[in-house]
Amino acid sequence: MFHPPYRSGLRAALGLLMLAAALTAHAQATAPAAPASAAPAAAPEASPSGDNRQGTFKTVQGEVTVVRGDVRSAAILGGPVHASDRIVTGPASAAAIGLRDGTVLAIGADSLVDLAQFQFDSTTEQGNVLVRLARGTLRMITGLVAKTQPEQVKVSTPTAVIGVRGTDFIVETP
Numbered sequence: 001m002f003h004p005p006y007r008s009g010l011r012a013a014l015g016l017l018m019l020a021a022a023l024t025a026h027a028q029a030t031a032p033a034a035p036a037s038a039a040p041a042a043a044p045e046a047s048p049s050g051d052n053r054q055g056t057f058k059t060v061q062g063e064v065t066v067v068r069g070d071v072r073s074a075a076i077l078g079g080p081v082h083a084s085d086r087i088v089t090g091p092a093s094a095a096a097i098g099l100r101d102g103t104v105l106a107i108g109a110d111s112l113v114d115l116a117q118f119q120f121d122s123t124t125e126q127g128n129v130l131v132r133l134a135r136g137t138l139r140m141i142t143g144l145v146a147k148t149q150p151e152q153v154k155v156s157t158p159t160a161v162i163g164v165r166g167t168d169f170i171v172e173t174p
Contacts, residue, residue, distance in 0.1 A: 052082070052083075053080040053081070053082060053100075054081055054082055054083050054099060054100055054115065054118045054120070055080070055081035055097045055098055055099040055100060055103075055105075055115070055118070056078060056079070056080065056081060056097065056098050057075050057076065057077055057078060057079045057080075057081065057095060057096070057097055058077075058096045058097060058098045058104070059077065059094070059095060059096040060075045060076060060077050060079075060095050061093055061094045061095070062089070062090055062091075062092050062093025062094065062109075063089065063090030063091075063093045064087065064088070064089050064090070064093055064094075064095045064107075065087070065088045065089075065090075066079070066081070066085055066086070066087060067085065067086035067087075067088065068082060068084070068085050068086075069084075075087070075095055081097050081099070081115060082115075083115055083116075083117060083118040083119070084114070084115065084116065085114070085115050086112065086113070086114045086115075087107055087111075087112075087113045087114075087115070088111070088112050089107055089108065089109055089110060089111045089112075089136065090109070090110065091109055091110055092109055093109050093110075094106070094107060094108055094109060095107045097115075099115075099118060099120070099129070099143060100118075100120045100122070101120040101122075101125070101127060101129075101143035101144040101145045102143030102144055103129060103140065103141065103142055103143035103145070103146070103153075104140070104141040104143075105131065105138060105139070105140055106138070106139040106140075107136065107137070107138055108136055108137030108138070108139075109136070109137070110135070110136050111133070111135060111136020111137055111138065112133075112134040112135050112136060113131060113132065113133055113134070113136070113138055114131070114132040114134065115131060116130040116131065116132045116156075117129065117130035118130075120144070120145060124148075125144045125145070125147070125148045126145070126148060126149055126152075127144075127145045127149070127152065128145065128149070128152040128153070129142075129145050129146070129152065129153045129154070129164075130154050130155075130156065131154075131155045131156070132155075132156045132157075133155060133156070133157050133171050133173055134157075134158065134173070135158075135173050135174065136172070136173065137170065137171070137172045138155070138170070138171045138172075139168070139169070139170045139171075140155065140164070140168070140169060140170075140171070141168045142164055142168070146164055150163075150164060151163065155171055157171060157173050158173060159173075
């Protein structure tokens, strides 16, 4: 049976997402519960430029590049993702990113994705998410922002803006 070329990238992204979801579930299941009297959590790790880490690369397969301002660097497992980062995947490449609110982004081969906006207050579980898919394949499993403020989660493509209402979906552009 013939499968268009994007199918293999989509399968890779879905496989990475399943792995990332399993890793996240394992981490949550094995994390110790904080005592009720515990002090507030520390702020997210800050980069030299003063930006805060908004997410982490959970999986990196093949050629995955992070563009932060004018700086291009290879994505690494466990590496930071910041608001305004651009993620570029090469042929036969994919990445999965876990954001601070529990959102998971699985990016397929030959994709260009911008984390255009991401804000999250862990105390109130409020924030906003705007992801731009310029090309390629993106699967998104929404987290707490979509649960508490679904109108604040959007994915834009060259031809449409998707308002997310708390779900798991795949977006693909040519």
